[in-house]
Amino acid sequence: MGAIIIKIEILKPGKQFKNYKVMCQELGIEVKKSSNTKNAQFKELDRYCTYNKIGHSIIIDQVYETPLEKRKRKGNNTVYGDIMQVLILDMLAQKKDSGKLVISKSKLLRELNLVNLNYSHCFKRKTALSKFAGIEKETVKDFYDTTNISFICAIETALKTLQNKRLIIYNTTTKVSKNGIHSIASPDEERLILACERKVMLSLGYTDLRKLRISKDWDAFSKKSKKLLRETGNIEYYYSAYCITPNDEHLKDEMDHLLSKLDRLRYKSELNKKACYKLNVNGTKRHSGNGTLQKVFRKEWKYPQDIKTLIDIVIADTATLISQEILDLEERSHLDFDIEYSFPSSL
Structure with missing residues (x-):
């Protein structure tokens, strides 16, 4: 062809x-x-x-402003492919009991060492991260949008490869947190999530979640939706998770994938370094892109350095934990938000 x-x-x-x-x-x-x-x-x-x-x-x-590289037929792996498959098999082989592994996307990113603990913590607090790093919020959001796409594509490619080898079967599911207990969402809970978010979305003047996601109203939507879910269904929050069923019988044939502690650390360190390198390269490509859809802020001279700074904070496994600093900044952001929305609509 x-x-x-x-x-x-x-x-x-x-x-x-x-x-x-x-x-x-x-x-x-x-x-x-x-x-x-x-x-x-x-x-x-x-x-x-x-x-x-x-x-x-x-x-x-x-x-994409810059098309992704064409995959080579031989090997047909992403940048992270082989290492990621080994680590996923190792994770399954370590399980003491058989049965499904249900793991959130954010936790899987951490388990594979693609990101550090700051990643998820700051994902929910982008305004605070923007202030902490001295980087425009639109750049922070752009970083998370592009990085999430890159990581999810890589993870799902690895999972599909393992599935094609008939070592696993996987799908995605929705989990909810209620009173600190996490469980797979029931059909009624899924319907409630849809109803609450639809109601808030319409109240903000939107009929399409994708348009709302890239708008200035996204933070307001997130806060109001969470509040409504708590009030109507006692749901603190919800998230996507992978449900992975291993082929236990044939996984035993792959027991050489049960790594020693030293090998596991080495593999994870190598994967993290590859992630940092690839994200830096992607940031430079976005900066130098000339597509008609090129975002203005990506052309700023400091954009590549801002991306590197964010990688050093939320991706690199050598980073310092900044959870308390981010929480302190978030409290100030919440205060500003509450003050803004406490004014009468006529003002």
Whole structure:
């Protein structure tokens, strides 16, 4: 099969194709019948954007300013691929009991040593991190958006590879925290989450969560949604998690993946160094990108240095824990927020 040439100027956030055939027509690619060639086309599309499939429709989510590198056929690994698979198998092999492993995405990032403890703590407190690091909030948000995409793609590629080897089966699920107890959300709890967030979203004048996520109202949406969930369902918060079922019988054949403590630390250290390097490279690429969708703040001379600073704070495994400093700054931010929203709407 020859090279796939896509009309990338057609790709815009929110762009919707009615079905696969319409997508091919608009992007100037051939309509294929075999699943293998269709998959190859979607893999090529993965280099330019993220997208969601809803029924037959394909909806473009985010478009990359700089296309991702084409994967090599031989090996077909991401930057982190082999190491990540070894560490996931090792994690499963360490389990004393058989059965499913349900682990949040943020905890899996920490277990693999892709990020340090500051990452999740600051993710929920981006304004405080912005003040702590002396970096504009839009750069902090951009860093987390792009980093999350990179890490989740890498993790799910590793999980899919292990699944294709029939060593695991995995899916994603929603977990809720109630009175400090974490459990998989029931159908009623999932419906309540949808209802509360829909109500708050509409009250802020939005009908699409993606548009709200990149707006100035996102913080207000998050705070009001959490408050409503607590009041109506006693749900403190919810989050996505991976549910991984290992092939216990054949995992025993992979017991050489049960690493020694020294090897485990070495693998994790190597993975963290690769993550720091790759994120620095990606930040430089975003800074030098010339796409029509290039964000103005990415062109600022200090953008690459700001990205490096954030990597040093929330990614590098040598970083100092800053939880207390961030909490102190968040308290001030909450005070400012409460004061702002305590004024009558007529003022």
